[in-house]
Amino acid sequence: MTDAANRVLIIGAGPVGLCLALKLAQDGVPSTVVEQLTDANFLDQVPRAGTNHPATLEMYDEIGLYRKLEPRGIIAPLFHYWDRAKNERIAEFDHAALKDDTRFPFALQCERIKIVEEALAMAKTNPLIDVLMGTNFVGFSQGSDGVIAFVETADGQKDRIAARYIVSAEGARSIVRKGCDIEFEGFTYSDRTLNIEVAYDFKQHGYTDRNYISDPDEWSNLFHWKGPPERWRVHFPTKPDEDEAELTRPDALQARLQGLLPTGKPFNIVGCNLYTVHQRVARKFRSGRAILAGDSAHVNSPIGGMGLNSGVHDAFNLADKLARIWRGEDADRLLDLYESQRRHIAVNSTQADTIRNKKLLAEKDPAVRQANHDSLKRQAEDPKLAREFLLRTSLINSVREAARIP
Secondary structure, eight states: OOGGGSSEEEEOOSHHHHHHHHHHHHTTOOEEEEOSSOTTTGGGSOOOOOEEOHHHHHHHHHTTOHHHHGGGSEEEOEEEEEETTTTEEEEEEEGGGGTTTOSOOSEEEOOHHHHHHHHHHHHHTOTTEEEETTEEEEEEEEOSSOEEEEEEETTSOEEEEEESEEEEOSOTTOHHHHHTTOOEEEEEEEEEEEEEEEESOGGGGTOOSEEEEEOSSOOEEEEEEOOSSOEEEEEEEOOTTOOHHHHTSHHHHHHHHHHHSOOSSOOEEEEEEEEEEEEEEESOSEETTEEEOGGGTEEOOSTTSOHHHHHHHHHHHHHHHHHHHHTTOOHHHHHHHHHHHHHHHIIIIIIHHHHHHHHHHHOOOHHHHHHHHHHHHHHHHSHHHHHHHHHHHTTHHHHHHHHTOO
């Protein structure tokens, strides 16, 4: 194998792909990152995801990314559960309960686009990382000692890239996963989620930076984002048969927001989008030298902020395994371990928790709803139970659990 091929090929310059490249470089492993978007349109992506949990902040800090993100985000030690029908707060959880468990006893509200902007700038200046922008990945082949990726540049030029391993960090429509004929098991929710971005100070009404609002007819999430402009992201469920154009009409958006918080004055809406929610996990996370990470391997409801975070955890777990392979350790054993650790977490933690989170907010049975609310209140008010709850929701437990899998 030539020196040029002695590297990891990473498809996708999202948080997962870039964190993987940066962590590999820190461990002396070279990589090439292939990204379809160009420098000119890379930052034009639809705003999404951005609650970064304590376990993830520790990982960002390890590669020098956290210090670049903190000034661009909001430190959020608190989060609330609300009962919309009663317009009352059910429970308040404070990450201060984790002060002995993590250096970061808070979440950082920092959107995905800011994360990839900073991480991409770091990757471009790292001598061990080649970044190929405006390059479309179309397929690959693999053999006993490496892989060959087939790509096309923006001007239509076709090329091949050789590497020891290929990692799909290209999202839920992964070409690598499909090329390996790996089933994406799970289901898709019939209802879509409407996201509305609003320039308005919800804190004046008692909300904190992260809020989960329970309602049997129209649950909601309410998250604070740093400006400019200072804004909030509000999520609503929609009915399966509702027309997208009707849902996103300005007057329809205003009606949704006034239903949540009747101010009597129009909200300053700065954007909106509608998306479908999937709960799926790949049957396998690797096939030979082809490896899946992040949304290529698992997708889930955004309630609880676990998608981006669990994907970054995949990246760091995988980087550790690949670095050990570069140092001469057994490749099959380590990549099988990556798969067993991270797939276990995807199925038993990320999927289970996000399904439970959505069900909790949307529960229709009055008795079950009340029991859920009573349980949240008990956990928030008991220091021991609150810490246990936060260890799970901060994803500290999932990282520890993965590490215990031999």
